[in-house]
Amino acid sequence: MDVDTGKRFPLRILLAEDNAINQQVLFRLLQRHGYTADVVSNGLEALNAASRQSYDVCLMDCFMPEMDGLEATRHIRQRIHPCPVIVAVTAAALEEEKKACLQAGMHMYIAKPIRAEQLMRTLYKCWQVKTREINIESLQQEILSAPSSHFNYY
C-alpha cells in the first residue's frame, strides 16, 4: 500500500454508501493510499454535497435509501458541471445492473469486494480525466466489459 498515491495523484473524492461497514472499509482503504473523502449515506446527500462543492470523483453505491445511486447520478449529470467521474460500486454484479448504471450515466463500475489495486487503477483513471489525458465519456465503454466480481459464487 502506497501512502503517497494521494499526494502524487490528488483527487477530491465523494463517497456515497449507506452501509456503515462498507463506508469504513472503503474510507480506510482510501486513507492507506493517502486519500481522504467526504462521506454521505444516500443519493440525496450525494446530490447536495456535489451541488455545494466540486468533486473529481464520486464513488457511488447503487442501492441506497431515500434516493438510490442511479437516480442521484441522473440528477448530478443534469445539474452539476463539470460533472465528477461517477464510479458505480455494487455487490450483486448482474449484467442488467451494469446496463442500468450505463443508462443512468455512470462512468465506471467496480464490483465488491473492492481490492486495493483495482481501486487505485480506477482512481488513476479519474486522475487522467482530471488532467484531461482522457475524455470522461470514453470511460463508459468499459462498463459492460468490467469484471463482474472477484467473488466466485459457485
Added chain:
Amino acid sequence: MMSPTIPARIERPSTRHFKHHRMIIVKNLYNDGWLNSHFHEILQLQDADNPAFVREILSLYVSDSRRLINLMNRPLGMDTVNYKEISVHVRGLLGSSLDIGAEGISKACLRLFNGTKAENKEETVLALKQLTSEFNKMKPKLEHLVQMERLILQSVLYRGWNDGHESSQIGCETKRSREA
C-alpha cells in the same frame, strides 16, 4: 565513559501468545470456508494509526448482520410477501460480507437473493433459514477473533506504558553515570 546498553525491543510473551492464537483462529476460519483471502486485505488496513480497526469492523459486522437478518424475517410473516424489501436487506448483508471476506455468508446471501428475485416463498424461507444458520455458526468464531484483537491491543498498550516506564529508568541511569 561507556553509554548504557539499551535492551532490544522484545515482544511481551502475552502479546506473542495472543498473536499466535489469532493466527490460528484466522487460519481455521479460512480452512473452514468462513473467510476468504479478501480478509487479508482487511487485516492490512490495521496499523499503528488504527490499531483497533479489525476489532471495530468485525464487531460492527456481527451486530449489523443480526439486525439485517431480523429485518429479512419480518416480510415473510405477512400475507403478501414484500420480496423487494427482503432483497434490499440481502444486498446490504451481501455487500458487507463481500467487503470483509465472509465467504460462507456471502454465498448464503446469494441463494436468498435468487429466491427473492424468483419471488418464490418456499425457496426464500429455506434460503433465509440457511443464512440464519450460517450466521449463528459464524458469529461465535468472529466474536472469539474480536476478543483476541482486544487482548492483543491491551497487551501492546500495556507494553507501551511499561516501555515508557523502563525508558525513564534508563534515562535516570544515564544521568547518574554522567554525574559519576
